[in-house]
Structures are given as C-alpha cells and as structure tokens.
Amino acid sequence: DETTIHYRTINVTAADAAGTITICRPKALNAINTLAMEEIVHAAHALDKRPDVKAIVITGDGTKAFAAGADIMEMAGQTYDEAYHKRFMEGWTGLAAVRKPIIAAVNGYALGGGCEVAMMADIIIASENAMFGQPEVNLGVIPGMGGTQRLIRAIGKSKAMDVILCGVRLTAAEAHTAGLVSRVVSLNQLMPEARSMARNIASLSSIAIAKAKDCINRAYEIPLSEGLRYEQREFWSAFALEDQYEGMQAFLEKRQASFKDK
Numbered sequence: 001d002e003t004t005i006h007y008r009t010i011n012v013t014a015a016d017a018a019g020t021i022t023i024c025r026p027k028a029l030n031a032i033n034t035l036a037m038e039e040i041v042h043a044a045h046a047l048d049k050r051p052d053v054k055a056i057v058i059t060g061d062g063t064k065a066f067a068a069g070a071d072i073m074e075m076a077g078q079t080y081d082e083a084y085h086k087r088f089m090e091g092w093t094g095l096a097a098v099r100k101p102i103i104a105a106v107n108g109y110a111l112g113g114g115c116e117v118a119m120m121a122d123i124i125i126a127s128e129n130a131m132f133g134q135p136e137v138n139l140g141v142i143p144g145m146g147g148t149q150r151l152i153r154a155i156g157k158s159k160a161m162d163v164i165l166c167g168v169r170l171t172a173a174e175a176h177t178a179g180l181v182s183r184v185v186s187l188n189q190l191m192p193e194a195r196s197m198a199r200n201i202a203s204l205s206s207i208a209i210a211k212a213k214d215c216i217n218r219a220y221e222i223p224l225s226e227g228l229r230y231e232q233r234e235f236w237s238a239f240a241l242e243d244q245y246e247g248m249q250a251f252l253e254k255r256q257a258s259f260k261d262k
C-alpha cells in the first residue's frame with residue numbers, strides 16, 4: 001500500500017510505516033532552494049499527521065549527493081535586505097515541531113545546507129561514500145541553517161571549527177567516529193537500513209517514541225537540571241499509558257508486546 005504525492009523538488013512516498021522524502025534536484029546535486037525547503041517542511045508535517053507513518057526518512061536522489069548545500073544560484077544575487085525581509089531559510093524551524101523520528105539517510109555529498117538538513121534529523125545514517133562539510137566560508141558567507149550550532153553539539157568545538165573555518169570534510173567513517181553519524185552502511189544497504197530502522201520504531205509505542213525523542217531534543221535547549229526534571233515528568237506520565245502496561249506485561253509473559261499507541 002504505497003501512496004505517492006508529487007512536489008516539484010522532492011518525491012514523497014509512504015510504505016511500510018516509513019514516509020520517505022527524497023530531495024530530487026539531480027542537476028544541481030540536490031541543492032536546496034527556498035521551494036525545496038518549503039516542500040520538505042510541508043511533506044514532513046503531512047507525514048507526521050498520517051497514522052500509517054511512524055518514522056520519516058529524508059534522503060537525496062541518486063548516488064552522488066544527499067544535498068550539495070543551499071542553492072548557490074538562488075543566493076548569488078541576493079542582498080541583505082532581501083534575505084532579511086523574506087526571512088531566508090527561517091522556515092526550517094517548522095521541522096522541529098515534527099513528533100515522529102526523522103532519519104537522514106545520507107548518500108554522498110552532504111555539504112553546507114545538506115549537512116545542516118541531515119543534522120536537523122534525529123538520527124543520521126550514512127552510506128560509505130557520504131561526505132560531510134560546511135564550505136560556506138569559501139563563498140563569503142557562513143552556515144545559515146543551523147551548522148554553527150548543531151555541528152559543535154555533534155562533534156565538539158575543535159572539530160566543528162576545523163570543518164567550518166578550514167573547510168575540512170568528514171568522510172562517513174570520520175563522521176561516524178566523531179559522533180555525527182550513528183551507522184555507516186554500503187550505498188545499496190542505505191535505504192534498506194533506514195527502512196528497517198523505521199520498521200523497528202513502528203513496532204514500538206509511538207507515544208513512548210515521541211516522548212523519548214522530545215526529551216533527547218530538549219537536552220539541546222535547557223540546562224541539565226531542568227532536562228532531568230522534564231524527563232522525570234515524561235517518564236512518570238508514561239505510566240498512564242496502556243502501552244506501558246502492555247510492554248511490561250509482555251515482558252513478564254515472555255511474549256511480543258502489541259502496542260496500541262495509547
């Protein structure tokens with residue numbers, strides 16, 4: 001049971017509990033323009049609402065690039081006041097409201113805005129040919145979709161400075177060692193791995209999954225003591241779920257749990 005909706009810069013499919021957003025601008029190595037941003041955020045929200053979808057995968061069309069950055073053609077003639085008035089790239093904040101886990105399946109170049117979109121996801125899986133970088137300073141600008149904030153949290157200050165100031169690119173293996181990426185697989189295993197991750201997530205209680213994702217992402221926003229309080233309350237309230245009773249009962253009865261998302 002697969003549904004396909006057509007956008008102009010992305011393809012969206014939903015099958016087997018996973019909604020997949022494929023950035024599809026192959027002639028520009030999937031560079032992300034304003035329309036692509038709007039379509040990705042729109043599609044992510046549409047998939048978030050669908051009860052049959054339990055996780056969202058974002059990937060790039062083809063084998064060469066996840067996304068080679070924000071669209072330089074679109075940005076080249078842009079002035080400060082234009083960027084200011086149209087709130088250039090601000091629309092990405094909408095992705096943070098998505099409750100379901102977002103998995104970035106990075107195939108090839110994830111440079112600039114491509115690396116930043118991957119970092120907006122909850123988990124990054126990379127193919128062996130993936131390459132991460134933030135080359136914006138070469139263009140006389142700086143990362144503008146979260147790169148300076150998320151990369152330091154993912155790989156620490158010194159490495160983040162090296163990537164952003166010195167143009168160092170991270171291979172999949174280096175990104176894995178540095179903690180940016182959680183799994184590295186061969187290119188032909190990338191989508192199967194992402195789908196299997198989505199299927200595993202789908203077999204669990206979607207409320208527990210959403211609570212866990214929310215708590216982890218809160219750690220970016222608030223101090224530890226507040227984060228711990230936040231987690232405690234989310235943990236306590238999990239005992240109001242039928243899924244908590246079912247999950248623990250199934251363990252005690254040595255059977256597979258059947259979660260109802262309530």
Ligand code: CAA
Nearest residue numbers: 027028029031068069070071072073112113135143144145
């Ligand atoms: N925007 C627009 N077009 C792009 C693009 C981008 N970010 N990246 C690649 N393309 C286009 C190229 O212009 C080229 O188009 P033509 O065939 O019409 O000439 C096509 O994609 C293929 O690219 P290349 O011929 O350059 O392919 P390559 O294999 O020789 O090199 C690459 C690949 C190393 C990724 C190289 O394309 C590259 O360096 N791209 C730009 C990377 C970059 O600087 N990204 C940061 C953008 S700024 C940003 O993202 C700001 C932000 O944080 C919000």
